[in-house]
Amino acid sequence: MSDNAHIAKYVLRLADDALVLGHRLSEWTSRAPFLEEDLALTNVALDFVGRARMYYQYAAELTGGGATEDTFAYTRDAREFSNLLLCELPRGDFAFSVVRQFLYDAFALPFLRELKGSSDQRLAGIAAKAEKESTYHLRRGKEWVLRLGDGTTESHQRMRQALDELWGYTHELFEVDALEEALIAEGIAVDPRTIRDEWQQTVTSVLIQATLPVPESSWSVQGGRTGYHTESLGYLLAELQFMQRAYPGLRW
Amino acid sequence: MPNADLIPLLPEEELARRTRRAESPHPELWSILDGVMDPEIPVITLYELGVLQDVYLDDDGVHLVMTPTYIGCPAMGVMEEDARAALAAAGYTTVTVEMRLAPAWTTAWLTPESRRKMAEYGVAAPSGENIQCPQCRSEAVVIISEFGSTACKALYRCQSCSEPFDLFKAI
Ligand SMILES: [Zn+2]
Numbered sequence: 001m002s003d004n005a006h007i008a009k010y011v012l013r014l015a016d017d018a019l020v021l022g023h024r025l026s027e028w029t030s031r032a033p034f035l036e037e038d039l040a041l042t043n044v045a046l047d048f049v050g051r052a053r054m055y056y057q058y059a060a061e062l063t064g065g066g067a068t069e070d071t072f073a074y075t076r077d078a079r080e081f082s083n084l085l086l087c088e089l090p091r092g093d094f095a096f097s098v099v100r101q102f103l104y105d106a107f108a109l110p111f112l113r114e115l116k117g118s119s120d121q122r123l124a125g126i127a128a129k130a131e132k133e134s135t136y137h138l139r140r141g142k143e144w145v146l147r148l149g150d151g152t153t154e155s156h157q158r159m160r161q162a163l164d165e166l167w168g169y170t171h172e173l174f175e176v177d178a179l180e181e182a183l184i185a186e187g188i189a190v191d192p193r194t195i196r197d198e199w200q201q202t203v204t205s206v207l208i209q210a211t212l213p214v215p216e217s218s219w220s221v222q223g224g225r226t227g228y229h230t231e232s233l234g235y236l237l238a239e240l241q242f243m244q245r246a247y248p249g250l251r252w
Numbered sequence: 253m254p255n256a257d258l259i260p261l262l263p264e265e266e267l268a269r270r271t272r273r274a275e276s277p278h279p280e281l282w283s284i285l286d287g288v289m290d291p292e293i294p295v296i297t298l299y300e301l302g303v304l305q306d307v308y309l310d311d312d313g314v315h316l317v318m319t320p321t322y323i324g325c326p327a328m329g330v331m332e333e334d335a336r337a338a339l340a341a342a343g344y345t346t347v348t349v350e351m352r353l354a355p356a357w358t359t360a361w362l363t364p365e366s367r368r369k370m371a372e373y374g375v376a377a378p379s380g381e382n383i384q385c386p387q388c389r390s391e392a393v394v395i396i397s398e399f400g401s402t403a404c405k406a407l408y409r410c411q412s413c414s415e416p417f418d419l420f421k422a423i
Contacts, residue, residue: 036397036407043324043399050324054353125354129323132356132423133403140398 007120008062009082010183012072013225015055016083019073020233021104022048023240027091040140044101047133054126074244078234079227086169088224088233095148095158099166102141106202107173109134110195119187142206149210159212167215172222173199265355272306273299281307281314284342291330292402293420295373298331302361305352313346314339319357322403359422370420376408378422385410386417 025045032038056069086104091097112134115127148155174192176184183189207214223229243250262270273282285304290296298304298318306317316335320328332349339347359378362370367377371386383393390412400407405418 036399039401039407040397040399043403046324046326046403047322048324050320050322054323121354125352125356126323128356129320129353132358133322136398136421136423 004062006179006183007188008059009179010189011055011059011062011123013082015052015059015072016081017087018048018055019052020081020083020236021087022046022052023236024087024089024091024097025101028097033094041097044137044140047130047137051126051130051133054129058122058126070244074241078229078237081229081233081237082225082227083233084169084172085221085224085230086166086172088230088236089166089169090232092162092165093158095155096162096165098141098144098148099159099162101137102145102206103166103170103203104173105134105138105141106206107170107192107195107199109138110198111190111192114190114195118190123188138202145206145212146210149207149212156211159210163207163212163215164217167217168219168221171220172224175222175225177225263358263360266302266361269302269305269361276308278307278309280342281309281339281344284338284344285316285335288331288334288338291327291334292404293370293373293375295369296366298335300363300366300369302357303328303331304335309344313348314344316347316349317352318349319352319355321357323353325403327402357423359420362420374417375405376417376419378420383408383419385413385415387415388413 022045025041025048028041029038029045032041052073053069056072059072060067060069086100089096089100092100109131112127112131116124116131118124118127145159149159150156174196176191176193180189180191184191204214273279276282282299285307286297286299288298288304290298290301290303293301301321303318303321304316305319306315308315316332316339318328318332318335328351336347336349339345362377370377371384374386376383376386382391384391385393385408388410390410392411393408394411396407396409396416398406400418404421404423406421407416408419409416
């Protein structure tokens with residue numbers, strides 16, 4: 001593979017994370033617990049989809065041969081998507097979405113801060129922009145974890161359950177394969193292992209404050225980066241891609 | 253020691269942007285675009301908002317360089333269309349638009365004049381620690397939501413006059 005192909009593959013991972021999580025967030029539109037939260041979730045979803053577009057556009061330029069942001073988003077099958085499994089899990093109840101978002105944002109913020117220093121100027125530019133947005137996302141997420149964790153018996157219970165269901169998917173955030181090792185060595189990719197302590201600290205301190213136990217379960221699942229997904233990604237893509245699959249090239 | 257908060261420092265990239273305009277060989281292009289407003293806060297021009305980064309003319313036509321306020325801002329498409337329409341109305345029909353992410357947009361580029369216009373329109377402008385109700389100037393305000401009608405705004409309520417209002421978030 002050429003250098004560009006390597007970088008494109010890495011950029012697609014970041015793009016897929018953003019698109020899939022953005023889509024999950026968008027599923028809350030018109031279904032959030034109250035109006036302000038509905039607006040907030042929709043806006044956060046837009047931030048993620050916007051991020052995905054920036055990454056896809058860059059991947060398309062690196063790939064060439066007629067690739068566009070749309071061909072990446074609308075015409076690849078689940079096996080070709082390389083997002084983290086954490087991002088694709090169904091939205092669940094509100095507690096589940098809150099916990100997932102918090103666990104992810106606590107990772108995204110230091111990740112983007114590091115990506116800002118990438119030797120790849122384009123990635124550094126996207127990261128500088130996205131970091132500012134993630135600061136808001138994380139602040140909002142912390143408030144929800146505190147409010148629901150240290151809330152009623154039911155909200156506390158639902159938060160605990162969500163944490164237990166999600167915890168095993170967080171290890172994948174810090175996995176590095178040969179492709180990333182090579183790009184880390186070139187100063188292009190972020191080494192997620194270097195931000196694990198910070199993530200752990202953010203998560204632990206907020207959970208303790210929210211009276212939620214830090215899960216101790218040792219199970220872990222991974223495979224998203226290499227195209228091994230949960231069945232839920234297929235359903236998500238069916239909805240996301242339906243129009244382009246049924247009417248290829250359709251424009252609004 | 254001088255209090256840094258009291259000395260409004262212009263970010264370097266904003267100085268560079270203003271210099272591009274001041275020294276532009278085509279000031280008329282900038283003037284045409286002064287007629288294009290932010291669709292969400294229609295008292296602020298794209299230039300005042302900081303979205304308009306550069307505009308110049310060469311053999312390929314007009315080049316318009318813009319930067320989004322927020323990555324997923326849906327108003328960017330409208331801004332681009334409005335800018336193209338304004339240029340076309342002045343006879344410039346070949347326009348290439350470039351979206352530039354770096355330097356990342358920040359509310360620090362807003363001038364005191366823009367902040368004043370925003371407040372008059374009913375949107376509180378970011379100003380460090382103190383958030384003022386755009387209706388009655390009270391600082392007794394509470395946040396309702398981190399996100400208001402758009403990603404760039406947060407929703408607040410004034411405890412003095414009870415009115416809810418949007419705050420243009422500082423980023
Ligand atoms: Zn007031």
